Amino acid sequence: MPTYTAPTKDMQFVLHDVLNISAASTPGYEDLEPDFTSAILEEAGKLTSEVIAPLNTVGDTEGCRLENGVVYTPTGFKDAFEKVKEGGWTGLDMPEQYGGQNMPQVIGSAVGEMFSAANQAFTMYQGLTHGAASAILAHGTDQQKDTFLPKMVSCDWTGTMNLTEPHCGTDLGLMRTKAAPQADGSYKITGQKIFISSGEHDLAENIIHLVLAKIEGGPEGIKGVSLFIVPKFNVNEDGSLGERNGATVGSIEEKMGIHGNSTCVMNYDGATGYLLGDEHKGMRAMFTMMNEARLGVGMQGLAQADVAYQNAVIYANDRLQGRAVTGAEAPDKPADPLIVHPDIRRSLMEQKSFVEGARAFILWGATMIDAAHRSGDKDADGLVSLLTPVIKGFLTDVGYDMTVKAQQVYGGHGYIEEWGMSQFTRDARIAMIYEGANGVQALDLVGRKLAQDGGKHVMAFFELVKTFCKDNAGTDEVFDKEFIEPLKAASKDLQSAGMYFMQNGMKNPNHALAGSNDFMHMFGHVCLGLMWAKMGLAARAALANGTGDAAFYETKLTTGRFYMARQLPATALHLTRIQTGADTVMALDAANF
Amino acid sequence: MPTYTAPTKDMQFVLHDVLNISAASTPGYEDLEPDFTSAILEEAGKLTSEVIAPLNTVGDTEGCRLENGVVYTPTGFKDAFEKVKEGGWTGLDMPEQYGGQNMPQVIGSAVGEMFSAANQAFTMYQGLTHGAASAILAHGTDQQKDTFLPKMVSCDWTGTMNLTEPHCGTDLGLMRTKAAPQADGSYKITGQKIFISSGEHDLAENIIHLVLAKIEGGPEGIKGVSLFIVPKFNVNEDGSLGERNGATVGSIEEKMGIHGNSTCVMNYDGATGYLLGDEHKGMRAMFTMMNEARLGVGMQGLAQADVAYQNAVIYANDRLQGRAVTGAEAPDKPADPLIVHPDIRRSLMEQKSFVEGARAFILWGATMIDAAHRSGDKDADGLVSLLTPVIKGFLTDVGYDMTVKAQQVYGGHGYIEEWGMSQFTRDARIAMIYEGANGVQALDLVGRKLAQDGGKHVMAFFELVKTFCKDNAGTDEVFDKEFIEPLKAASKDLQSAGMYFMQNGMKNPNHALAGSNDFMHMFGHVCLGLMWAKMGLAARAALANGTGDAAFYETKLTTGRFYMARQLPATALHLTRIQTGADTVMALDAANF
Known part of the structure; x- marks a missing residue:
C-alpha cells in the first residue's frame, strides 16, 4: 500500500528561507516564526500521514453507496472526519468570530496540500465546506453568517457548490434551475444539478448547498443567475435543525477516480433557498x-x-x-x-x-x-x-x-x-x-486576465521577473548561467507570445485563443523558473551561511539546475506554436474532422 | 455509449495513394489492388464496429470472473469470438499450410488496428494467439507446428506469453521458474508467472502457454533461459485433447483498465512442457x-x-x-x-x-x-x-x-x-x-539499435529522409516551406542528437541514456513528419489529377500543415534536453530524492 510523508521540511524552506514570511508586513504574518509554523505543519503531517492517508485506498476500493436516499461514505471516513473536526483544521484560516483560528492563507495552503495529497476524495468534503463558507463570509448577511458559519467552520455542517446541469457546465447562461420568490423573502428552488461533489453523505448533521438558479422573470442568460443557500435541513431560529428540505440526491456518479467522494445528481423540488448576495449577481x-x-x-x-x-x-x-x-x-x-x-x-x-x-x-x-x-x-x-x-x-x-x-x-x-x-x-x-x-x-488567462486593468498585471509580472534578474545577477557567474539566464530567456519568450497576441489578436481573436493553452503552459514554466531561481538563491545563501542541512540545500540547487536546463526551455516550443496563429487550427470545416 | 467507425477510407489512402502497395515488388503485394483491399477492410470494419465495439463497455464494466479455477469472460465475448473465428481473421496473415490466408502483414496491420480500436481487451485474446503462433512458426519443429498451428490459426486454441515473475519483469535473468528434463524429452515446468494476459478463459478449448524457464544445471542469468510450450490440456498423438496439465490460474489481477481481458497469475506445478527452439536460447x-x-x-x-x-x-x-x-x-x-x-x-x-x-x-x-x-x-x-x-x-x-x-x-x-x-x-x-x-x-533504441550493424540502419534512415527531401523539393515553393523544410530541420535535430550521443556516450554512457526518452520521442516526430510529407505529396498529386474527393485531400494537406507547424518543432526541445547530458540527471545521491 502506498504511503505519504508530509513534506514539512520542504515547506519550512519555502516559507522561511525563500518567502521569509515572518518578516513580511502582512497582518498576521508577524506570528509566523519558524518554530510556530513547524509545530502546525508537524501536527498536520501526523494527522494526514497516519490517519487520513491510510484511508485513501479504502475510499477508492469501497466508494460511496446510496441506499434509500442515504449516502454511506467508505469505512473509516466518519471517524477520521471527527478527528479533523476535533483538530479544528477546517477553520484554520477562518475568522475567530465564527470559531476559526484566523491564520493566513499561506498556512492554510501548506496544510491543505498535505490533506489533498493524503486523500483527495476525503479532503473534498471539508474543502468544499471551506469554499462555501468563504462565499457566505463574503456575500452573506450578518444573520446568514451567524446562522451558517459557526457550524461550517467546525465542519458540523458541510457545504457544496451547485453549478452544472446536464446540458450546461461552462456555459451557465443556459441554466434551467428556477427560483420562485416567496412572500417571506425566501425562494422555492426547482431543478436538477449534476456533478455535485459531497452532495449527500453521512459525515455531517447538515449540508449547506450553494445553488445557482434563475429568479423567474429576471434577465436572460448569465445576467439572470443568482446564488442561493439551500440547506439539506432547514434551520430554526434557535439554530436547531428543522424540517428536511426538498434537496435530495438522485444518484451517485460512477467516476474514473475520487471514489471516496460522493459525486451526486441533486434534485431540487421546490426546496427552500435564501438569496446569497444580490439578485442576478450570482456569478460574482x-x-x-x-x-x-x-x-x-x-x-x-x-x-x-x-x-x-x-x-x-x-x-x-x-x-x-x-x-x-x-x-x-x-x-x-x-x-x-x-x-x-x-x-x-x-x-x-x-x-x-x-x-x-x-x-x-x-x-x-x-x-x-x-x-x-x-x-x-x-x-x-x-x-x-x-x-x-x-x-x-x-x-x-x-x-x-x-x-x-x-x-x-x-x-x-x-x-x-x-x-x-x-x-x-x-x-x-x-x-x-x-x-x-x-x-x-x-x-480566462488569454481572453480576460491578460488585458485586465489595461494589461497592468501582466506588465507587473514581467517587471517583477526583470527586477529579480537584475537584482540577483552579476555576483556569481555560474549561478547567472544556470539560473538567471534561462529565466530571462523564458520570460522573453513569454513576452514575445504576449506581443504576438497583441499584434494579431486584435484583427482576429482566434490568433490569440489558438495559442491559449500554450501560453498558459509557458506562463507556468516561467513561474516555476522564477521559483527555482528564488529557491536556488536561498539555498546558496544557506550554504554560504554554513547553517542547516548542507545536503538538503545542495539537492535544491541540483534540482533547480535540472529544471532550468531541461524543463524551462519548453517555453521556446510553446512560443513557436503560438506564432503559427490560428490558420492551421481553424482551417477545417467541422464536417472534415 | 461511444461508437467506432473503421477508418477504411483513410487506410485506403495510405495503402494506395501514399505507399502504392500494389506496385511494390514484395511477393503477395501484386494482389493488393484497391478493390481487393477495400473489400477486406469493409468486412473487417463491419465486424469491428457492429459486433466487437459494442462489447467494449460491457467488458470494462463486467470484467472477468474467476470461479473454482474457471475464468468467465464478459457477456457476449464468447459469441463475438466465434464470429471472429468464422471470419478467419486470426489467420489472415498466417501460412495457408496451417489454415491461414497468407496475406501480407500490411493487411494484417490495417485490420489489426480496427480490432484494437473497437475493443482492446477482447482483441488481446486473439492477438496473443497470433504472437504465440508466430513464435512456434519461427522456432518450432515440424511436429510442433503440425500439432499446434492449425488450431491456433483458427483460434480454436488461444496462446499466451509467460515472462514476468513477481520479482522480475525487465530483468529476466533473475527468473526462478525451473524446467526439469524428463526421460521422454519433455520437461516439468515449475514456478509462478504474473501479468499473463488471456492466461485462462472460457473462449477456447485449449490454451497454449509459451513459458520462459531455466533448465536445471544451465548457465546463470539470461543465458540459461529457455522457452517452452505448455498446453493447458496435453495433446494426444491424434490431436485430441488429453489430460489437464499442471498449468492453473492463481488469481485475476484487478487492473486500471482492459478489464475484459483476464490478466492472470499462472502457477506451473510440474506442468509438462516442450522445448521450443534451442536450449538456453529462449530469449531469442x-x-x-x-x-x-x-x-x-x-x-x-x-x-x-x-x-x-x-x-x-x-x-x-x-x-x-x-x-x-x-x-x-x-x-x-x-x-x-x-x-x-x-x-x-x-x-x-x-x-x-x-x-x-x-x-x-x-x-x-x-x-x-x-x-x-x-x-x-x-x-x-x-x-x-x-x-x-x-x-x-x-x-x-x-x-x-x-x-x-x-x-x-x-x-x-x-x-x-x-x-x-x-x-x-x-x-x-x-x-x-x-x-x-x-x-x-x-x-533499446539508444543503447542497442542505434549502434546495430555499425550504425548502418540509422544512417540509412537519415539518407532516406534526405533523399526524400531532395527528390521532392523545388517544384512547389509553398510545399517546400510547409512540409520539406520543417522535415529537414527536424531530421537535422535528430542527427545532432545522434552526434551528441556518439561524442559523449563513449566516455560516459549515461550522457546518452539520460536523453534516451527524448531521443525516442524526437525520432517518432521525425517519422511522423516524414509520413505527413509523403501524405501531403500524395494529396497534392490527387488534387492535381482532379480525381476523388477533393475535400478529403485538402483536409489531408491542412492536417499535415498543422503537424509540421505545431507538433514537429518539438524536436528542438528534445535536442536541447539531450544536449544537457547526464549531469543534472545523475547528480543526486539516491538518498536525496
Whole structure:
C-alpha cells in the first residue's frame, strides 16, 4: 500500500528561507516564526500521514453507496472526519468570530496540500465546506453568517457548490434551475444539478448547498443567475435543525477516480433557498468560491504528483532490476535498484523539480492572497487574479503527467490497483476538469486576465521577473548561467507570445485563443523558473551561511539546475506554436474532422 | 455509449495513394489492388464496429470472473469470438499450410488496428494467439507446428506469453521458474508467472502457454533461459485433447483498465512442457513474439487514440456551449457547438494529426516487415528493427496523451464512466507499460539499435529522409516551406542528437541514456513528419489529377500543415534536453530524492 510523508521540511524552506514570511508586513504574518509554523505543519503531517492517508485506498476500493436516499461514505471516513473536526483544521484560516483560528492563507495552503495529497476524495468534503463558507463570509448577511458559519467552520455542517446541469457546465447562461420568490423573502428552488461533489453523505448533521438558479422573470442568460443557500435541513431560529428540505440526491456518479467522494445528481423540488448576495449577481458571489476552489484544485495537481512521486522513489530504491550501465552499484545483490538507471532518474527528477517548484508557486500565490485580503494590496490582488488560471491549469495538467510518470516507474505493478499508483493517476485526472476545465482556464488567462486593468498585471509580472534578474545577477557567474539566464530567456519568450497576441489578436481573436493553452503552459514554466531561481538563491545563501542541512540545500540547487536546463526551455516550443496563429487550427470545416 | 467507425477510407489512402502497395515488388503485394483491399477492410470494419465495439463497455464494466479455477469472460465475448473465428481473421496473415490466408502483414496491420480500436481487451485474446503462433512458426519443429498451428490459426486454441515473475519483469535473468528434463524429452515446468494476459478463459478449448524457464544445471542469468510450450490440456498423438496439465490460474489481477481481458497469475506445478527452439536460447525465440507484440502494442496506442478522437469529434459537434468569439455560428440554437472554440480545435487537430500520421507510420513499418520476410530484404529488416522501439514507445506515449485530450473535450462527462471516455484512457495506459515499458524501449533504441550493424540502419534512415527531401523539393515553393523544410530541420535535430550521443556516450554512457526518452520521442516526430510529407505529396498529386474527393485531400494537406507547424518543432526541445547530458540527471545521491 502506498504511503505519504508530509513534506514539512520542504515547506519550512519555502516559507522561511525563500518567502521569509515572518518578516513580511502582512497582518498576521508577524506570528509566523519558524518554530510556530513547524509545530502546525508537524501536527498536520501526523494527522494526514497516519490517519487520513491510510484511508485513501479504502475510499477508492469501497466508494460511496446510496441506499434509500442515504449516502454511506467508505469505512473509516466518519471517524477520521471527527478527528479533523476535533483538530479544528477546517477553520484554520477562518475568522475567530465564527470559531476559526484566523491564520493566513499561506498556512492554510501548506496544510491543505498535505490533506489533498493524503486523500483527495476525503479532503473534498471539508474543502468544499471551506469554499462555501468563504462565499457566505463574503456575500452573506450578518444573520446568514451567524446562522451558517459557526457550524461550517467546525465542519458540523458541510457545504457544496451547485453549478452544472446536464446540458450546461461552462456555459451557465443556459441554466434551467428556477427560483420562485416567496412572500417571506425566501425562494422555492426547482431543478436538477449534476456533478455535485459531497452532495449527500453521512459525515455531517447538515449540508449547506450553494445553488445557482434563475429568479423567474429576471434577465436572460448569465445576467439572470443568482446564488442561493439551500440547506439539506432547514434551520430554526434557535439554530436547531428543522424540517428536511426538498434537496435530495438522485444518484451517485460512477467516476474514473475520487471514489471516496460522493459525486451526486441533486434534485431540487421546490426546496427552500435564501438569496446569497444580490439578485442576478450570482456569478460574482459564486466566483468567490470558484477562485478559491481553483487555487485549491491547482494544489491538488501538485499534491497528487507529490504523493505519487514519493512512492515512485521508494519503489525505485527497493526494486532490483538490471545493472547500472557504468558498472554494478549493488554487487552483493542479484541486481541494482531501479534508481541507478538514467531514464528512471530523468523521470524522478522531472517529478521532483515539478513538485517542489509547484509548492513554492502555490505558497507564493498564497502570500499574495494574504496581502490582498489582509493589507488591501491591490497589486497583489491583480497579480494573483492573473495567476489563478495558471495555477489551476498548468499545475493540474503537469501534475497529472507527473502521476503518470510516477506510475510508470512501477512497470506492470503500476497498472495493478493493489499497488495504489493507478489511483493517484485516476484521482489526479479530475483536477484538469473540474472548477473550469483547463481549456477554460487558458481562455480566462488569454481572453480576460491578460488585458485586465489595461494589461497592468501582466506588465507587473514581467517587471517583477526583470527586477529579480537584475537584482540577483552579476555576483556569481555560474549561478547567472544556470539560473538567471534561462529565466530571462523564458520570460522573453513569454513576452514575445504576449506581443504576438497583441499584434494579431486584435484583427482576429482566434490568433490569440489558438495559442491559449500554450501560453498558459509557458506562463507556468516561467513561474516555476522564477521559483527555482528564488529557491536556488536561498539555498546558496544557506550554504554560504554554513547553517542547516548542507545536503538538503545542495539537492535544491541540483534540482533547480535540472529544471532550468531541461524543463524551462519548453517555453521556446510553446512560443513557436503560438506564432503559427490560428490558420492551421481553424482551417477545417467541422464536417472534415 | 461511444461508437467506432473503421477508418477504411483513410487506410485506403495510405495503402494506395501514399505507399502504392500494389506496385511494390514484395511477393503477395501484386494482389493488393484497391478493390481487393477495400473489400477486406469493409468486412473487417463491419465486424469491428457492429459486433466487437459494442462489447467494449460491457467488458470494462463486467470484467472477468474467476470461479473454482474457471475464468468467465464478459457477456457476449464468447459469441463475438466465434464470429471472429468464422471470419478467419486470426489467420489472415498466417501460412495457408496451417489454415491461414497468407496475406501480407500490411493487411494484417490495417485490420489489426480496427480490432484494437473497437475493443482492446477482447482483441488481446486473439492477438496473443497470433504472437504465440508466430513464435512456434519461427522456432518450432515440424511436429510442433503440425500439432499446434492449425488450431491456433483458427483460434480454436488461444496462446499466451509467460515472462514476468513477481520479482522480475525487465530483468529476466533473475527468473526462478525451473524446467526439469524428463526421460521422454519433455520437461516439468515449475514456478509462478504474473501479468499473463488471456492466461485462462472460457473462449477456447485449449490454451497454449509459451513459458520462459531455466533448465536445471544451465548457465546463470539470461543465458540459461529457455522457452517452452505448455498446453493447458496435453495433446494426444491424434490431436485430441488429453489430460489437464499442471498449468492453473492463481488469481485475476484487478487492473486500471482492459478489464475484459483476464490478466492472470499462472502457477506451473510440474506442468509438462516442450522445448521450443534451442536450449538456453529462449530469449531469442521469445523475441519473435515480443517484436511482433511491440508493433502490435504501438498500434494499440494509435487505435485507442483514434476511437477516443472519433468520439471527441462527435461530442464537440453535438454539445452546445458558449459562442464563437468571432460571432455566433449557430444563432438559431441556444449556443454554438464546442467545435467552434479554438482550444477545442487545437486539441482535436493534435489528435487527428497524430492518429493519421501514426497510421501511416505503422503501415509503412508493415511494408518493411513484409519486404524483410517475403523478399529477404536485409535493409528493410534492419530499419524496422531500429524503428520497433520508436513505434512501441512513441506511439503509446503520445497515443495515451491523445486519449487524455479526447477525454478532456467531454469536460465533466469525460470523468463519468457512463460516457466511455475514461475507459479509453484507462485501457490505453497499459500500452506504455507492457511488452517492455517505454523506458526500456528508449534504452533499446539508444543503447542497442542505434549502434546495430555499425550504425548502418540509422544512417540509412537519415539518407532516406534526405533523399526524400531532395527528390521532392523545388517544384512547389509553398510545399517546400510547409512540409520539406520543417522535415529537414527536424531530421537535422535528430542527427545532432545522434552526434551528441556518439561524442559523449563513449566516455560516459549515461550522457546518452539520460536523453534516451527524448531521443525516442524526437525520432517518432521525425517519422511522423516524414509520413505527413509523403501524405501531403500524395494529396497534392490527387488534387492535381482532379480525381476523388477533393475535400478529403485538402483536409489531408491542412492536417499535415498543422503537424509540421505545431507538433514537429518539438524536436528542438528534445535536442536541447539531450544536449544537457547526464549531469543534472545523475547528480543526486539516491538518498536525496
